[in-house]
Amino acid sequence: MNVHSLLVGTMDKRITILIAAETLLSERGFYGLSMKLLAQRADIAAGTIYCYFKNKDALLSELLIHINMQVANKLFENWTDTQSLQQKYEILWKNTFNSVLRNPQRLNVVDMLLFRPGHDRKEIKNILRSNVFSPLFDFYQQGIDNNTFHAWPIEALLSLSFDSAINLAKHILRQRLEKNEELVAQVRKASWLIIQKQNNQF
Amino acid sequence: MNVHSLLVGTMDKRITILIAAETLLSERGFYGLSMKLLAQRADIAAGTIYCYFKNKDALLSELLIHINMQVANKLFENWTDTQSLQQKYEILWKNTFNSVLRNPQRLNVVDMLLFRPGHDRKEIKNILRSNVFSPLFDFYQQGIDNNTFHAWPIEALLSLSFDSAINLAKHILRQRLEKNEELVAQVRKASWLIIQKQNNQF
Amino acid sequence: MNVHSLLVGTMDKRITILIAAETLLSERGFYGLSMKLLAQRADIAAGTIYCYFKNKDALLSELLIHINMQVANKLFENWTDTQSLQQKYEILWKNTFNSVLRNPQRLNVVDMLLFRPGHDRKEIKNILRSNVFSPLFDFYQQGIDNNTFHAWPIEALLSLSFDSAINLAKHILRQRLEKNEELVAQVRKASWLIIQKQNNQF
Amino acid sequence: MNVHSLLVGTMDKRITILIAAETLLSERGFYGLSMKLLAQRADIAAGTIYCYFKNKDALLSELLIHINMQVANKLFENWTDTQSLQQKYEILWKNTFNSVLRNPQRLNVVDMLLFRPGHDRKEIKNILRSNVFSPLFDFYQQGIDNNTFHAWPIEALLSLSFDSAINLAKHILRQRLEKNEELVAQVRKASWLIIQKQNNQF
DNA sequence: CATGAATGAGTTTTCATTCAT
DNA sequence: GATGAATGAAAACTCATTCAT
Numbered sequence: 001m002n003v004h005s006l007l008v009g010t011m012d013k014r015i016t017i018l019i020a021a022e023t024l025l026s027e028r029g030f031y032g033l034s035m036k037l038l039a040q041r042a043d044i045a046a047g048t049i050y051c052y053f054k055n056k057d058a059l060l061s062e063l064l065i066h067i068n069m070q071v072a073n074k075l076f077e078n079w080t081d082t083q084s085l086q087q088k089y090e091i092l093w094k095n096t097f098n099s100v101l102r103n104p105q106r107l108n109v110v111d112m113l114l115f116r117p118g119h120d121r122k123e124i125k126n127i128l129r130s131n132v133f134s135p136l137f138d139f140y141q142q143g144i145d146n147n148t149f150h151a152w153p154i155e156a157l158l159s160l161s162f163d164s165a166i167n168l169a170k171h172i173l174r175q176r177l178e179k180n181e182e183l184v185a186q187v188r189k190a191s192w193l194i195i196q197k198q199n200n201q202f
Numbered sequence: 203m204n205v206h207s208l209l210v211g212t213m214d215k216r217i218t219i220l221i222a223a224e225t226l227l228s229e230r231g232f233y234g235l236s237m238k239l240l241a242q243r244a245d246i247a248a249g250t251i252y253c254y255f256k257n258k259d260a261l262l263s264e265l266l267i268h269i270n271m272q273v274a275n276k277l278f279e280n281w282t283d284t285q286s287l288q289q290k291y292e293i294l295w296k297n298t299f300n301s302v303l304r305n306p307q308r309l310n311v312v313d314m315l316l317f318r319p320g321h322d323r324k325e326i327k328n329i330l331r332s333n334v335f336s337p338l339f340d341f342y343q344q345g346i347d348n349n350t351f352h353a354w355p356i357e358a359l360l361s362l363s364f365d366s367a368i369n370l371a372k373h374i375l376r377q378r379l380e381k382n383e384e385l386v387a388q389v390r391k392a393s394w395l396i397i398q399k400q401n402n403q404f
Numbered sequence: 405m406n407v408h409s410l411l412v413g414t415m416d417k418r419i420t421i422l423i424a425a426e427t428l429l430s431e432r433g434f435y436g437l438s439m440k441l442l443a444q445r446a447d448i449a450a451g452t453i454y455c456y457f458k459n460k461d462a463l464l465s466e467l468l469i470h471i472n473m474q475v476a477n478k479l480f481e482n483w484t485d486t487q488s489l490q491q492k493y494e495i496l497w498k499n500t501f502n503s504v505l506r507n508p509q510r511l512n513v514v515d516m517l518l519f520r521p522g523h524d525r526k527e528i529k530n531i532l533r534s535n536v537f538s539p540l541f542d543f544y545q546q547g548i549d550n551n552t553f554h555a556w557p558i559e560a561l562l563s564l565s566f567d568s569a570i571n572l573a574k575h576i577l578r579q580r581l582e583k584n585e586e587l588v589a590q591v592r593k594a595s596w597l598i599i600q601k602q603n604n605q606f
Numbered sequence: 607m608n609v610h611s612l613l614v615g616t617m618d619k620r621i622t623i624l625i626a627a628e629t630l631l632s633e634r635g636f637y638g639l640s641m642k643l644l645a646q647r648a649d650i651a652a653g654t655i656y657c658y659f660k661n662k663d664a665l666l667s668e669l670l671i672h673i674n675m676q677v678a679n680k681l682f683e684n685w686t687d688t689q690s691l692q693q694k695y696e697i698l699w700k701n702t703f704n705s706v707l708r709n710p711q712r713l714n715v716v717d718m719l720l721f722r723p724g725h726d727r728k729e730i731k732n733i734l735r736s737n738v739f740s741p742l743f744d745f746y747q748q749g750i751d752n753n754t755f756h757a758w759p760i761e762a763l764l765s766l767s768f769d770s771a772i773n774l775a776k777h778i779l780r781q782r783l784e785k786n787e788e789l790v791a792q793v794r795k796a797s798w799l800i801i802q803k804q805n806n807q808f
Numbered sequence: 809c810a811t812g813a814a815t816g817a818g819t820t821t822t823c824a825t826t827c828a829t
Numbered sequence: 830g831a832t833g834a835a836t837g838a839a840a841a842c843t844c845a846t847t848c849a850t
Contacts, residue, residue, distance in 0.1 A: 029319035155373030
């Protein structure tokens with residue numbers, strides 16, 4: 001066994017543990033994630049987890065990052081440089097909307113992780129923003145810079161446009177609305193129009 | 203002591219416990235709410251809590267309802283029948299936005315209560331919707347009925363309009379943006395325009 | 405209200421409490437007898453019990469005595485002075501046997517009371533023996549004195565004769581044997597014969 | 607350390623806990639057996655008990671079985687195949703009588719375990735009867751089959767014969783009678799004679 | 809690296825008892 | 830005598846973490 005295979009093996013076990021943790025969180029909620037049960041699911045001994053993670057809290061923090069990185073990957077799927085801003089926006093919005101709808105548990109899991117005791121939500125949010133989600137901010141900045149979007153702080157734009165994808169998906173999940181493709185397209189289109197500079201003067 | 207003062211006294215202790223519970227949830231998170239600590243904060247014996255609430259879960263359910271009723275009261279503050287739809291919307295949006303900004307922890311607490319293990323979120327959501335938040339839905343239905351708003355499901359309208367108040371407030375809290383009154387007004391106005399039927403055809 | 409009616413009323417409530425206690429013990433076992441539940445059953449406030457009994461243990465001790473007095477009454481039912489020893493024995497044995505069979509819970513209740521923590525079984529046993537059960541000992545002494553029974557210590561005679569009624573009833577209860585009248589009569593007769601001096605020489 | 611010593615070590619701790627439990631039950635009664643105190647007596651941490659027993663009830667069930675197996679072993683001590691029925695009976699009776707006398711608390715402990723709330727006595731009784739105590743039933747069946755004993759249900763025979771050993775021992779314990787060897791022998795002999803078919807016709 | 813037995817502080821909940829009314 | 834709200838010690842049980850192997 002060489003160093004490389006060792007590292008790979010090590011990484012695999014880390015990931016195995018993280019995946020088992022997410023599964024347990026979505027299956028059994030925050031209380032359902034005991035280290036003993038996690039070990040069973042990951043097919044290792046309880047003590048072994050502590051070879052890879054300092055403690056439960058560190059494990060959960062890493063899980064949050066791990067999930068966010070996966071989410072970010074989904075978000076920018078199918079983006080290419082030749083697309084227009086609007087094309088990119090539609091893809092971004094659809095990816096987001098569909099991610100929430102297709103894996104609603106994951107939204108819960110992220111919430112559990114964000115609301116867990118002793119966790120400073122701002123800290124990790126900032127870490128993520130400046131890394132995995134930076135293309136999202138770059139996208140909006142570009143729209144601002146070329147006079148397409150209102151010259152507002154990006155968060156203001158997000159609250160009217162990007163966030164609507166998550167909002168609508170949540171409403172659908174809660175309300176058991178039928179997923180009406182036409183309606184979804186209308187909301188998406190509206191959320192695009194509302195941040196256009198030329199269409200709306202306030 | 204008469205019956206009335208007795209009831210008031212009894213109610214006071216219930217409320218005292220609920221308030222202490224909310225404080226602890228926002229200060230220490232879901233884990234931080236142990237019944238022993240709660241008793242200390244409420245300045246009573248641990249056993250006394252069980253004179254007022256069957257068990258911890260019942261207490262948390264009541265807390266959720268208690269908070270939602272307070273929130274709903276805030277939401278419709280300053281509404282009068284003579285106001286136009288737009289006036290009502292502005293009040294509603296401002297109330298919501300300010301509620302989140304002024305008591306950001308409360309949003310977290312509600313999430314903790316909704317995400318707590320073994321809790322069926324839909325059940326309570328429906329209870330609340332059909333009661334304390336029904337004016338919100340009535341408001342949107344009215345706008346739809348008189349051809350002011352798009353004839354979409356109310357949730358679709360919410361995701362573009364009302365939700366933006368919460369979204370923006372959250373972004374401000376997370377980002378520590380200065381609360382720029384003009385920007386806030388712009389976002390609010392945009393969120394109003396986007397659901398108008400006459401202004402936008404999709 | 406005069407002193408007499410007060411005493412009668414007082415006595416009634418004592419008995420009411422004791423009866424409720426026995427009912428709860430047989431219905432719900434030892435754990436099922438909480439003072440709060442007992443108060444509910446007796447239709448009084450929890451604190452009121454302490455007007456009649458010093459504490460739970462004193463209540464249970466009195467219940468044990470109360471039950472034993474009732475049991476003793478059953479035991480000697482239908483005894484008359486004109487009956488022969490053997491007639492008396494048959495009545496005694498039948499009464500005992502039937503008491504156990506008809507109210508098996510009562511046997512359990514007595515056991516619960518005897519095995520309760522901190523209870524010195526010998527103490528109460530002796531109190532009872534020298535009082536409510538003294539006719540039983542008198543009966544055996546009479547048989548010894550007139551040369552009918554073996555001149556053994558009464559306990560030795562009991563272990564072969566009277567005890568068989570309880571033993572058999574217990575076996576029937578545990579085993580769900582059919583209550584075969586003929587068999588019961590045979591056992592009873594055998595238990596009578598075995599203590600006769602003239603029939604058995606050892 | 608090999609597998610065998612590991613198993614032995616594990617078994618030892620189980621047994622240590624069971625022995626401590628029996629001691630506490632006999633010393634302090636049913637209430638006196640708290641898991642914390644049990645852990646102290648067994649010189650382990652409170653949580654360790656739950657490595658070996660699912661919960662308190664499972665522990666008590668195992669204790670009942672454990673004790674009954676030990677009791678059964680004592681019961682049939684010194685039996686050999688060449689002995690006559692009467693020889694076997696005398697040994698059986700003496701073993702039983704002495705077991706009760708030598709470890710009177712054990713009788714109480716067994717009763718506590720049988721009478722403990724939520725415990726179905728019949729279930730375990732049947733398990734034991736069909737296993738550890740089956741030689742006892744075989745013994746009586748043999749006596750019935752070869753026309754030595756009355757052809758009654760075994761329980762009827764037990765109530766007159768075997769049970770007398772326990773009855774007498776209990777009476778001696780309660781009464782603090784001197785253990786009179788001659789008297790004991792007489793009772794034992796009487797209990798043997800009473801179940802003989804040839805000696806007694808009813 | 810991996811194990812899993814052992815730990816013990818921590819949890820929720822019960823309940824006999826008290827005492828101001 | 831009667832009440833019942835309040836008490837707080839104690840119960841059974843959980844579980845993140847450690848450490849000898």
